[in-house]
Amino acid sequence: MSLSRRNVGKTRTRDVGRGIPDATIARLPVYVRVLKTMSDDGVTTVSSEDLAASCGVSPAKLRKDLSHLGSYGTRGVGYDVAFLAYHVSRELGLTKPWGVVIIGVGNLGQALVSYRGFATRGFEVVGLVDAHPDVVGTSISVGGGELTVTSLDDLARLVARTGAQIGVISTPAEAAQRVADSLVAAGIRSILNFAPVVLCVPDGVEVRKVDLAVELQILAFHEQRRGEKPLPEVMHA
């Protein structure tokens, strides 16, 4: 497969790096994961049809998504798996590892610490914080080493020392807003919030929310809907 130099002379500025739709960005991580898996399995080339099937999207959507990043495919052939994986990763900013601070070392926090998906996809837990005096000072093994849980008061120092750029809130709902304020004060501008509250942060700070109960309620809605009318009466035409 000597499709090595193909898109070489093309500057291709276009909207590359500018107006990538949010919906596309939300799918890129999936593409990266699937491409990495394929690469590990020895697959060197893949068509949009096959890749789309593995990612659970339509081929047209996949091609349009990728076209926002540039022309990394070869017509009549498909995409070079490793080449595409690299470029999508680069677009997502996964070439260098990101430092993550986890606040709230309860059940969920500890589950996050031991979550393998972090390390394998470019994220490193560089700090653990909790408010409870019994937990502060204890050591927890994360990845290769050990981390000592620090107090919320030391958050700013922790962020400054480790250069962490992302904060994860896995505290109870009552504490979440105060933690968010501390994170912002410490210079963090990207927050992932697991607490079931709507956080209030200044402009320039991005908050993404994961609410487990919300997901269940959405499922419940559709489940209920299905049970209500098992016969759509347009059955046998």
Added chain:
Amino acid sequence: MSLSRRNVGKTRTRDVGRGIPDATIARLPVYVRVLKTMSDDGVTTVSSEDLAASCGVSPAKLRKDLSHLGSYGTRGVGYDVAFLAYHVSRELGLTKPWGVVIIGVGNLGQALVSYRGFATRGFEVVGLVDAHPDVVGTSISVGGGELTVTSLDDLARLVARTGAQIGVISTPAEAAQRVADSLVAAGIRSILNFAPVVLCVPDGVEVRKVDLAVELQILAFHEQRRGEKPLPEVMHA
């Protein structure tokens, strides 16, 4: 201006209960949670402006969302908090509790079991399943009582006995597809998947996915973008 009566003759069926947009449904759980909180705090009436602010959405969006369910507000006054909370809950199917089976009692699974948000929002964990022989047979306290972890082979019996309607997959990625197959075989049609894989299920089964690493990667993308170009160069026209 005698064009007053316009929608009078229209039977008013509209799309109530039918075509509620997915985007709206995804926001309804938030409305319910905020309304419940307000109700507990003794608030009896709220305007779309205030409620929207508490929910982190625009007033127009909130009103349009609620209008899909029916006319539960009073012009010039606002919405009755308890009344609206009841009707939105009802629409989501939260009047009766839903049975949830959790497959995979690792770190994440145990975090889910002890997650307070389940019980308080109409969901009850009625079964725990794991494949590891060391875990099967052990008891775990959930909510008020205790649950014994059962084997994956007993899943169908468990679902039939408890009447569970929702399955949560919190296993490693490798096991997820097999678990999903088992859930479908057991009659489950609503699945919440935490494993970072694209599940393959037959039509009629709904899968919702929560991927922690994906959320972080989306944050990383925006964080990277911010750092790249602090000056958008189109400043003083």
Added chain:
DNA sequence: AGGTGCTTGCGCACGAAGTCACAAACTTAA
């Protein structure tokens, strides 16, 4: 009773996202 001040419900327009279909571009075969 009539007027005034709010707030909801909703039509309408706009923008974002998804689908379709096809020309461009590449590989392979003869």
Added chain:
DNA sequence: TTAAGTTTGTGACTTCGTGCGCAAGCACCT
């Protein structure tokens, strides 16, 4: 080289979601 067979990249079209603006409707005051 030429022709046939693939597959990408993308412009046009459709669908979906959101924001704007205002008439309809309710409460309160005079």
